[in-house]
Amino acid sequence: MYYPAIFTNALEGGYVVTFPDIPEAITQGNTFEEAIEMAEDVLLSCVEIYFSEDRKFPQNRALLENETAVSLPESVYLKILLHNTMIEQSISKVQLARLTNIRPPEIQRILTPTHNTKIDTIGRVFHTLGKQLQITII
Known part of the structure; x- marks a missing residue:
């Protein structure tokens, strides 16, 4: 990216x-x-x-x-996409924690650009927001 x-x-x-x-x-x-x-x-x-x-x-x-x-590292770009999706859908971090059943401190770490987050976790959060994470190699 x-x-x-x-x-x-x-x-x-x-x-x-x-x-x-x-x-x-x-x-x-x-x-x-x-x-x-x-x-x-x-x-x-x-x-x-x-x-x-x-x-x-x-x-x-x-x-x-x-x-x-x-x-930019791909992991950071994924978090940009997640951050922007939350803004587009007017979803706060607190709401995201409730929707995903993930504790608020972990949501904060997920949304920290430099924190290492498993891609599975990011995919799960996207799924909760009605999005599907797809990976393509060109």
């Missing part, structure tokens, strides 16, 4: 990285490799911010000609 980013040469050297779909995500690095690493870090930080503010996180999209893909 990736998000489009624009890498611009910085006047002082290195690269400035911005994300057209996530205006809060801005970072830089002295080398392209460092800029990629910093971009992945700021992207994950933005996911955490959006989650804490109960805001939908933008869906990823196809790259345009001047954009570079910055990756």
